[in-house]
Amino acid sequence: MANMLVIGNWKMNGSRKSNAELLSKALAPMERLNHVDIAVCPPFVYLEQLANLVVKSHILLGAQNLSQAEHGAFTGEISGSMIRDLGCHFVLVGHSERRSLFGETNELVAAKFQSALRDGLVPVLCVGETLAQRQSEKTLEIVDAQLRAVIDEVGIERVGQGVIAYEPVWAIGTGETATPAQAQEVHRHIREYLAQFDAEVARTTRILYGGSVKGDNAFDLFSQLDIDGGLVGGASLDASSFVAICEAAQACTN
């Protein structure tokens, strides 16, 4: 079985000073966790600083977004090859904040997923429903449509080269976590949905849970059958919380 995976999404937070402080506290304890894959996704401008800070560790680096275009006249955009050039392994694609605040559609997200693979990155495809969608019992339908757009664009085998993160929008940054049973239900559904296209991809693709993951709820979430780790926002900005979450992942791997 693949290692559990924990990815810290710093969003638009950090400074050169606070990044260095965070890493100086978290690096040694994270290094002791050899059965969990760990990555951090700082803002673009700090990727190079982070690449230097993690260079001797097994901590991987990711970006929070990428352009679907390869290069050219796209002022303010950052391409996958640039991200790769700085040493990134992962890139988040279709985070709910990108979808809701920056108008990213399922089609655009699929194009970005494709570009990430083209540039040698591992895309982390974020899917999840809003509160209104959950209340009107549309959760599974919404998640299926988000997955389907990417399957149609790249094919099921290439979906399996990425990671999926189920992040119910109502649980992101709200302190309200999906219960382990609620999360497991959607994770199992995602695996069953993928299995309609390819059983092997369904079995091997890592599916992370995101949405108010904290040190004290991580173990219960990660010990669910179809949850392979976490995508962590707020708690990844605090060294001891992030380490506690990574330790919970290691405990579930063992």
Ligand code: PGA
């Ligand atoms: P949160 O964010 O852990 O702060 O809820 C998760 C995410 O947006 O990836």
